[in-house]
Amino acid sequence: MQKHNGEKYYITTPIYYPSGNPHIGHCYTTAACDSIARYKRMQGCDVMFLTGTDEHGQKIEQKANEAGVTPKAYVDKIVEKFKSLWQYMNISYDRYIRTTDDYHVAAVQKIFKDLYDKGYIYKGEYKGKYCTPCESFWTESQLVDGKCPDCGRPVVEAKEEAYFFKMSPFAERIEKLLTETDYLRPKTRALELVNNFIKPGLADLCVSRTSFRWGIPVTFDEKHVVYVWIDALSNYITALGYGNDRYNDYDTFWPADVHMVAKDIMRFHAIIWPAMLMALDLPLPKHLAVHGWITFDGKKMGKSLGNVVDPFMLGERYGADAIRYHILREMALGADSSFSNEIMINRINTDLANGLGNLVSRTVAMAEKYFGGTLPEQQQSGDFDDDLIAQATALSAIVDEYVDKTQLNKALEAIFNVVARANKYIDETTPWILAKDESSYPRLACVLYNLLETIRIVSTLLSAFMPSTMPMVWEQIGADKDAVAYDTTDTFGTLPRTVTVHKGAIIFPRIDVEKEIGELNKLISTAQTASAKPAEKPAVEKKASGAAEKPEGVAVIGIEDFMKVRLCAAKILACEPVKKSRKLLKLTLDDGTGERTVASGIAQYYTPDELTGKTVVLVSNLKPAVLCGVESNGMILAADAGDDVKVIFLEDIAPGSLIR
Numbered sequence: 340m341q342k343h344n345g346e347k348y349y350i351t352t353p354i355y356y357p358s359g360n361p362h363i364g365h366c367y368t369t370a371a372c373d374s375i376a377r378y379k380r381m382q383g384c385d386v387m388f389l390t391g392t393d394e395h396g397q398k399i400e401q402k403a404n405e406a407g408v409t410p411k412a413y414v415d416k417i418v419e420k421f422k423s424l425w426q427y428m429n430i431s432y433d434r435y436i437r438t439t440d441d442y443h444v445a446a447v448q449k450i451f452k453d454l455y456d457k458g459y460i461y462k463g464e465y466k467g468k469y470c471t472p473c474e475s476f477w478t479e480s481q482l483v484d485g486k487c488p489d490c491g492r493p494v495v496e497a498k499e500e501a502y503f504f505k506m507s508p509f510a511e512r513i514e515k516l517l518t519e520t521d522y523l524r525p526k527t528r529a530l531e532l533v534n535n536f537i538k539p540g541l542a543d544l545c546v547s548r549t550s551f552r553w554g555i556p557v558t559f560d561e562k563h564v565v566y567v568w569i570d571a572l573s574n575y576i577t578a579l580g581y582g583n584d585r586y587n588d589y590d591t592f593w594p595a596d597v598h599m600v601a602k603d604i605m606r607f608h609a610i611i612w613p614a615m616l617m618a619l620d621l622p623l624p625k626h627l628a629v630h631g632w633i634t635f636d637g638k639k640m641g642k643s644l645g646n647v648v649d650p651f652m653l654g655e656r657y658g659a660d661a662i663r664y665h666i667l668r669e670m671a672l673g674a675d676s677s678f679s680n681e682i683m684i685n686r687i688n689t690d691l692a693n694g695l696g697n698l699v700s701r702t703v704a705m706a707e708k709y710f711g712g713t714l715p716e717q718q719q720s721g722d723f724d725d726d727l728i729a730q731a732t733a734l735s736a737i738v739d740e741y742v743d744k745t746q747l748n749k750a751l752e753a754i755f756n757v758v759a760r761a762n763k764y765i766d767e768t769t770p771w772i773l774a775k776d777e778s779s780y781p782r783l784a785c786v787l788y789n790l791l792e793t794i795r796i797v798s799t800l801l802s803a804f805m806p807s808t809m810p811m812v813w814e815q816i817g818a819d820k821d822a823v824a825y826d827t828t829d830t831f832g833t834l835p836r837t838v839t840v841h842k843g844a845i846i847f848p849r850i851d852v853e854k855e856i857g858e859l860n861k862l863i864s865t866a867q868t869a870s871a872k873p874a875e876k877p878a879v880e881k882k883a884s885g886a887a888e889k890p891e892g893v894a895v896i897g898i899e900d901f902m903k904v905r906l907c908a909a910k911i912l913a914c915e916p917v918k919k920s921r922k923l924l925k926l927t928l929d930d931g932t933g934e935r936t937v938a939s940g941i942a943q944y945y946t947p948d949e950l951t952g953k954t955v956v957l958v959s960n961l962k963p964a965v966l967c968g969v970e971s972n973g974m975i976l977a978a979d980a981g982d983d984v985k986v987i988f989l990e991d992i993a994p995g996s997l998i999r
């Protein structure tokens with residue numbers, strides 16, 4: 340149990356581009372930071388949680404021109420949408436920065452000038468490949484198939500007078516930061532950055548532009564505006580008052596504890612931001628947590644797909660907390676997470692309606708039915724209590740650790756393991772049988788008390804993740820404010836023995852899966868039609884006469900079906916035969932996010948030694964199955980080579996890397 344007594348804690352989301360409406364991808368990072376901020380406040384930290392919008396740049400200027408309004412009028416409207424979404428999602432940010440705010444503008448001008456005066460910014464001419472949507476220049480070697488490595492869109496040649504930020508003086512320190520410290524999470528990404536960007540020689544960064552006006556003017560050369568990253572990244576310090584008088588929190592909160600971003604902007608936060616801070620002689624942030632993308636039909640959820648999975652629409656149907664829970668539970672740090680309505684609805688049903696919801700409603704209903712709502716004083720402990728109590732009181736320490744590691748899916752998994760344990764406890768103790776015999780009432784009261792205490796602990800910890808619904812749980816279990824303080828979560832016995840419960844509404848109603856999917860599909864196809872670009876001709880039509888024939892009897896599937904299969908690299912950490920089987924080997928795999936077990940039918944073709952240490956292709960989203968007593972979580976790919984079976988081995992690919 341951590342108690343922080345006012346210790347400072349500073350967490351930030353990226354500042355989002357208000358070039359289109361916020362979507363579920365933005366919700367992920369923001370809900371994740373919000374949950375951490377709330378958790379840290381519960382632990383007693385003095386938290387600063389910053390979010391905001393990154394409002395300058397060519398793309399916004401273009402969009403505003405298209406809409407026939409000024410860039411400021413354009414962003415004002417969208418910023419309102421971000422703010423109302425955050426309100427709707429119950430995001431408890433302490434500060435919202437807009438890069439068009441005067442204090443930020445003045446501070447960025449000062450930072451730019453300081454860097455120039457120190458000799459880290461110089462004037463040159465930029466020639467290169469430029470991705471307009473990402474506002475990024477790329478070197479030839481960084482392009483993927485000639486296209487932008489971040490978004491996959493075409494790049495154009497660009498050339499203009501520009502100021503540059505010298506990166507090379509910081510290369511060595513940054514390499515050390517990435518490889519020798521805990522700055523970047525997950526660490527597996529460090530190698531990729533070092534190999535792709537640092538080893539080939541860090542290119543200087545273009546930091547001003549003359550070809551558009553919607554930016555912060557460079558004070559000493561007014562035809563230039565500050566270009567993207569010095570403006571955007573500085574927000575993390577200007578919002579605290581660095582370089583301005585608007586706030587006075589820089590000394591209190593800097594360096595940040597966590598910057599959270601997705602992998603699209605990892606490079607800027609892992610390399611450029613530390614370099615800027617080094618150049619300014621400022622301390623570096625403690626951690627950069629990089630998560631993957633929420634994808635839909637295999638594509639990154641982005642503005643064009645935004646209305647297909649509109650967070651307001653989902654929230655209206657299931658409640659903001661259910662959405663928060665689903666996205667936080669699905670995304671493992673570092674890996675992508677494919678958004679599917681079906682998985683979301685099933686998860687809401689399984690974890691929230693059947694798991695937590697049922698636990699609360701059953702317990703409260705039994706307390707009302709058997710004791711009129713108020714438990715009697717006299718109680719008696721018995722079998723199964725110790726295990727439940729041990730698991731419930733150990734939970735906060737586990738959640739603390741996962742929150743500190745920004746592994747929120749694991750924190751939620753741990754909490755729901757205790758929910759499952761409590762539901763099992765009901766089956767083990769059979770309160771309905773105890774209720775038949777008056778002499779068992781003391782035991783029955785004890786069972787219900789233990790359940791209420793477990794619900795109290797679980798819901799207190801969950802309130803950081805699902806802040807709207809947990810107060811409804813507290814109301815039902817008769818817990819007042821003091822009973823749901825974080826520092827009561829590692830002990831049993833906080834609720835009064837004679838607690839009174841209050842039956843209330845069902846917190847998470849069960850969803851009729853089939854009906855709901857039907858309705859959602861209708862909504863989605865309407866949204867897709869509305870946002871559809873002219874349809875591409877089917878691939879088969881484009882093929883010349885040499886098009887490959889598919890083998891007979893093999894169904895053709897669409898890319899959307901293939902994309903449902905999640906393939907990733909996984910390293911075999913250990914391997915052993917399965918006792919009851921001649922065919923199966925039990926593999927322990929590192930899938931980039933943690934360990935998992937897979938049973939594979941290759942015992943006749945490989946010895947454990949031949950497999951241990953190798954990296955293989957894992958189908959990581961197969962439903963778990965129990966094979967000869969081993970729970971198998973996925974499948975590894977192998978080729979059928981006639982009489983032989985050959986596992987597909989990968990070389991130099993980090994566990995967790997997606998394969999498609």
Ligand code: ME8
Nearest residue numbers: 353354355356364368393571572600601632633640
């Ligand atoms: O990059 N899945 O703004 P942005 C998960 N202004 N997270 C996603 C996501 C998805 N499909 N799509 C977006 C910018 N995000 C710059 C940042 S910071 C100094 C400047 C989230 O509007 C995720 O956090 O493109 C990602 O890094 C961020 O939104 C990008 O937001």
